[in-house]
Amino acid sequence: MAYMIVDLHISADEFQRWYQGGPQVVSAVARDGRRVQFPARSLQPFVQRTGVHGTFAIYFDQNNKLQRVERLG
Numbered sequence: 878m879a880y881m882i883v884d885l886h887i888s889a890d891e892f893q894r895w896y897q898g899g900p901q902v903v904s905a906v907a908r909d910g911r912r913v914q915f916p917a918r919s920l921q922p923f924v925q926r927t928g929v930h931g932t933f934a935i936y937f938d939q940n941n942k943l944q945r946v947e948r949l950g
Contacts (some may be wrong), residue, residue, distance in 0.1 A: 878936050878937065878938060878944060879936070879937045879938075879939075879941075880912060880934045880935060880936045881907035881908075881909070881913050881934070881935045881937075882907055882908045882909075882932060882933070882934055882935075882949070883905040883906070883908070883913060883932070883933050883940055884905075884908070884931075884933075885903070885920075885929050885930065885931060885932075885933055886929075886930050887903070887920075887928045887929040887930070888927070888928040889924075889925075889926065889927055890927040890928075891928065891930050892917070892920070892924060892928050894930055895913075896917075896919040897916055898901075900949060901916060901917050901918070902914050902916060903915055903916070903917050903919075903920065904937060914948065915935055915943050915946070916917065916943065919943060919945075919946045920922050921937060923946075923948055931948050931950055932948070932949040932950045933947065933948055933949060933950070934946070934947045936944075936947055943949065
């Protein structure tokens, strides 16, 4: 399974906008320079009072379909 490592720093206000009708896709640059887009809802388990912050592994199948998101740090 392919994966990308991304560092995310999304404020609570920004994340809340995604759930109030704003764009519902997170777009980030992986550590290796590739751009990745995935549904904001996949980060829901990682939302804290201050938003979503940390390093994440984004896993995809051979068809580039999101499989899971894991928090690394």
